[in-house]
Amino acid sequence: MTATRKLVFVDLETTGANATVDRITEIGIVEVDGTSITRWSTLLNPQISIPPFIQNLTGINNDMVADAPSFASVAEQVFARLDGALFIAHNARFDYGFLRNEFRQAGITFRADVLCTVKLSRTLFPEEAKHNLDALMLRHELTASARHRALADADLVWQFWEKLQQQIAAERLSAAIALLLQRPSLPMFLSTDALDDIPNKPGVYLFFGENDLPLYIGKSIHLRQRILSHFNADHKLYKEMRLSQQIHRLEWHETAGEIGALLLESQLIKQRQPIHNQKLRRQRELCSWQLRPHADGYLQPALVLARDQDFGKEKRLHGLFATRRKAEQALRAIAESHQLCLVMLGLEARANADKPCFAYQLRRCQGGCIGHEPAAEHDARLEAAFAALQVNSWPHPGAIALIEHNPDGRRDVHVVNNWSCLGTVQSEQDVWQLLKLAPKRPAFDLDTYKILQRYVMRDLVEIRHLPDPED
Numbered sequence: 183m184t185a186t187r188k189l190v191f192v193d194l195e196t197t198g199a200n201a202t203v204d205r206i207t208e209i210g211i212v213e214v215d216g217t218s219i220t221r222w223s224t225l226l227n228p229q230i231s232i233p234p235f236i237q238n239l240t241g242i243n244n245d246m247v248a249d250a251p252s253f254a255s256v257a258e259q260v261f262a263r264l265d266g267a268l269f270i271a272h273n274a275r276f277d278y279g280f281l282r283n284e285f286r287q288a289g290i291t292f293r294a295d296v297l298c299t300v301k302l303s304r305t306l307f308p309e310e311a312k313h314n315l316d317a318l319m320l321r322h323e324l325t326a327s328a329r330h331r332a333l334a335d336a337d338l339v340w341q342f343w344e345k346l347q348q349q350i351a352a353e354r355l356s357a358a359i360a361l362l363l364q365r366p367s368l369p370m371f372l373s374t375d376a377l378d379d380i381p382n383k384p385g386v387y388l389f390f391g392e393n394d395l396p397l398y399i400g401k402s403i404h405l406r407q408r409i410l411s412h413f414n415a416d417h418k419l420y421k422e423m424r425l426s427q428q429i430h431r432l433e434w435h436e437t438a439g440e441i442g443a444l445l446l447e448s449q450l451i452k453q454r455q456p457i458h459n460q461k462l463r464r465q466r467e468l469c470s471w472q473l474r475p476h477a478d479g480y481l482q483p484a485l486v487l488a489r490d491q492d493f494g495k496e497k498r499l500h501g502l503f504a505t506r507r508k509a510e511q512a513l514r515a516i517a518e519s520h521q522l523c524l525v526m527l528g529l530e531a532r533a534n535a536d537k538p539c540f541a542y543q544l545r546r547c548q549g550g551c552i553g554h555e556p557a558a559e560h561d562a563r564l565e566a567a568f569a570a571l572q573v574n575s576w577p578h579p580g581a582i583a584l585i586e587h588n589p590d591g592r593r594d595v596h597v598v599n600n601w602s603c604l605g606t607v608q609s610e611q612d613v614w615q616l617l618k619l620a621p622k623r624p625a626f627d628l629d630t631y632k633i634l635q636r637y638v639m640r641d642l643v644e645i646r647h648l649p650d651p652e653d
Contacts, residue, residue, distance in 0.1 A: 188267040189214040191343065193336035194277045195240045197228050199590060201279040205230055206253055207242050210332030211263055212340045222263065223333035225250040240330045257288035264294060272315055272339050274298035275382070282378060293375055295363055299339055305358045306350060318342050322349075368413060369429040376432060382406040383588070385436040386446045388454070391428045396456035398425055401447035403440050425458055437606075438586040438594035441637055445596060445603050448629040468628055469509050470499040470573060473565070480550070480557035481564055482528050485509055493626040494600025499573035502628050512571075518546060520567040525551040526560060574635060576600045578647065581617060584637065585644040597648070598638070600624055601631045617651040 191212040198204035205228030213220040225242065227250045237243045253260075264281075271277040274296045285292040303313040310321065315338055318324060324341045328334040346355055368374065380387075385405045389397040389412075402408030409432070412422055437443045451459050470493065471483040485506060486496070493499060503509035510529065517524055524530035524547070525539040532539060532551075541547040550560040581599035588594075597604040597616045602624030605616045637643045 189343075190264055190267040190269055191336045191340040192264070192269060192271045192277050192281075193332045193334075193339065194280055195236075195242055195330065195332050196280055197230055197232050197236055199276075201276075201283045204228075204280075206280055206284055207232060207236075207240070207247055208332040209260060210334070210336040211260075212333075212336045213263055213267070214340065221333060221337065223336075224256060226256070227252050241328075242331075253284045254288045257285060257290055261285065261290055261292060264292070267294065269294040269296045270299060270339060270343065271296075272299045272335070274300075279379070291375070293378065297359060297362055299342055301362055302346075302358060303342075305362065306346070306355070315339075369426045371430040372432070377406070377409065380406040380409055380434060381436060383436050383590070384439050384443045385434055386443055386450060387432060387434040388450065388456075389425065389429045389458075390431040390433075392430055394431065396454040397428055398458040399447060399451050399454060399456050401443040403443065405434055405436070409434070421458075436592070438588040438592045441584060441586050441596060441633070441643060442594045442606055444633045445606065445630065448627070448633065449603075452627075467505045468493075468626065469503050469506060470496075471501055471509065471513060471568070471571075472496065473498045473500070473568065476526075478557075480526055481561045482526060483513060483564075483568075484528075488626045492600070492623055493573065493631075494576045494602065494624075496573075497575055499575075500568040501571040502573060502631065504628070516567050517541070520563055521546055521548050522564055522567065523547045523550040523555075523560065526557075527564075573631075574639060577638065580650055581620070581648040582638075583613060583646040583648055584634075585646060587644075598634060601626060601634055603630055603634070613648065614651060617648060 191214070193210045194206050195208040196204050196206050206226050207228050208223065208225050210223040211221070213222070225247050227247045229252060232242065232244050232247070260281075269278060275298065278294070278296050282292055299318075300313050303310070303318065307313075307321075310317070315329075315335060319326065319338065322342060322345045324338050324345070326334045326338050350358075368376070382404045384401075384403040386399065386401045387405060387409050388399050391397045400408065413426060435446060437446060451461075468488040469485055470488070472486045472491075473481045474484045476482040483500070486499070493502075501509065501512055503512060513527060514524075514529060516522065517527055517529065521541075523539055524541050525532055530539055530541075536552070538549065539547055539551045542549055542551060548555040548560070550557065576599070581597060581604070584596040584598055586594045586596065593608060594606050595608065595613055596606050597613055597620075599620065600623070604620045604624065605612075607613055607616060638645070
């Protein structure tokens with residue numbers, strides 16, 4: 183497939199790593215069309231200052247690009263070189279993303295089939311630990327006139343391509359390239375460029391159907407990879423096929439990390455009620471068992487509702503259940519497995535206090551109901567059985583900030599109190615605004631509790647205590 187197709191080996195130098203705010207300072211392109219090879223490069227004026235770190239890395243400073251053309255002035259020339267060719271680059275998503283953004287600002291729509299030589303190297307040489315350009319230079323004896331300059335690095339990618347033609351059997355190489363170039367089967371109503379800008383970062387994605395009906399909400403620490411998996415599987419799994427056929431639009435929201443993605447997914451599902459999400463729906467009857475002293479001297483579970491009690495602060499809560507029926511089913515299962523008395527648990531009434539319960543007659547109760555087992559022993563076995571269901575009360579004196587960092591520099595601050603997420607912000611000023619507007623008793627949500635407990639109780643994230651805004 184690539185033997186007769188024009189190839190372009192591309193490398194860029196930029197002012198930073200974020201394609202939406204940083205700009206290109208240099209383009210290098212090696213064009214291979216049959217036996218014809220053309221090398222072209224130009225410096226570009228990014229119209230913003232180049233950070234000192236980038237100047238030291240690339241050797242390109244602000245003076246060098248002061249009189250260079252802007253991308254807009256060479257956009258049509260660059261487009262003519264790339265149009266219709268197989269776009270090949272090392273860490274290709276970086277270069278392709280920057281170029282698409284620059285073309286978009288210049289009013290040009292650019293799309294290409296993209297082949298990443300990092301992924302190609304990993305596919306062909308899985309036993310190797312490193313696949314950056316320096317590693318490839320050493321491993322494949324590539325030479326460069328300079329490093330971290332666009333044309334020199336683009337030429338290194340071209341050299342690597344040439345080495346592969348010599349070192350790898352043609353059938354194996356073609357199969358690896360075909361696998362990496364495989365495009366997902368897009369839903370019929372999505373435009374061909376709907377997936378082009380999706381980052382492979384943490385976040386939440388939403389699928390919408392006809393009339394913008396919410397279909398499905400999901401999360402991932404690799405958004406692009408997860409979204410593509412829906413469409414790559416649509417010919418294998420009926421539920422994925424059915425979902426894919428309904429999608430008219432998709433959107434996504436980046437987060438700094440996994441906590442933000444989990445919290446946002448739970449929040450959006452409860453708000454939007456997408457038809458394909460069965461879990462994380464709002465729990466309107468959320469309840470728990472609370473051990474309380476009975477008048478006859480033993481402990482008895484009492485069912486309490488989250489709407490009536492502050493589950494963030496209540497003690498001796500055991501289990502969190504979506505409905506009363508599920509709570510009673512769980513308690514009956516515990517009673518049976520631990521031979522607890524249904525009468526003492528409040529699950530069975532009896533007309534005569536002198537007669538044993540029905541479970542005792544079946545040898546499923548040790549006789550606490552008729553005094554054969556001391557109440558203290560029944561209490562001890564009940565508490566032991568309930569231990570695994572213990573609901574942790576809020577372990578901090580007040581609100582806290584869970585601070586999540588992204589390698590790209592994004593910083594999310596999740597403001598949390600009583601196992602409830604009050605909101606996610608980026609600035610200190612917004613933190614205090616959230617605290618001022620927070621209800622005295624935030625609603626307790628089962629899914630939020632599960633998400634936060636994992637991180638708060640295990641110190642898996644940076645935590646900062648926040649003062650009471652009224653102090």
